[in-house]
Amino acid sequence: MEELRTRTESFKSQISETMEENRKLKHGSYEMKASLNYMENKLHYMEARARRNNLIFHGLGKEKEKEDWKDAEALVRKLISEKLEVDDSTIKLERAHRIHNSNGPGPIIVKFLDFNDKENILRAHGHLKKTNIFINKDYTARVCQTRKNCLHF
Structure with a gap:
């Protein structure tokens, strides 16, 4: 009988230790989730900041077989000066390139x-009405998904 009582106390002690260990692991898990959430939000903010000065131009001509960034920049500058009626001589572009698309020119x-x-x-984009040319901001995937979800309301 004494041996049974000793074993029971031993099991209770082990269960208590296991429960305490489990509590610590859960607490650590919550802290890691909070840290991950913070890092994901910070990464999203940084990605959005990096895209802040970007625009995406849709419908600009046919893609040449060997088109490089100079060709893409020339197409954009031509659109800016001719269709948008903005003086492109003062506009400085860091880079311009196509986003490749399997459904025609990207x-x-x-x-x-x-x-x-x-x-x-963006303010001059009204000149593009009744054309097949569109200008969009370069949103992150998260913002695009949020905007898409808002359309359902």
């Missing part, structure tokens, strides 16, 4: 050196 993504240049182009 859109051209443009990074402007100056945020105000980007905003001026």
Whole structure:
């Protein structure tokens, strides 16, 4: 009988230790989830900041077989000066290139050196009505999904 009592106490002690260990692991798990959530939000913020000066131009001409960034930039500059009626001589582009698309010519993504240049182009997009050319902001995947979900309401 004494041996049974000793074994029972031993099991209770082991269960108590296991429960305490489990509690600590759960607490650590919550802390890691909070840290991961913080890091994901920070990464999203940084990605959004990196895309802040970008615009995506859809419907700009046919893609050449050997098109390079100079060709893409020339197409964008031509659109800016001729269709949007904005003086492109003052606009500084950091880079412009196509996003390859299997369904025809892909859109051209443009990074402007100056945020105000980007905003001026967006304000002038009204000149593109009744054309098949569209200009969009370069949103992150998270923002695109959120905007898509908002359309359902």
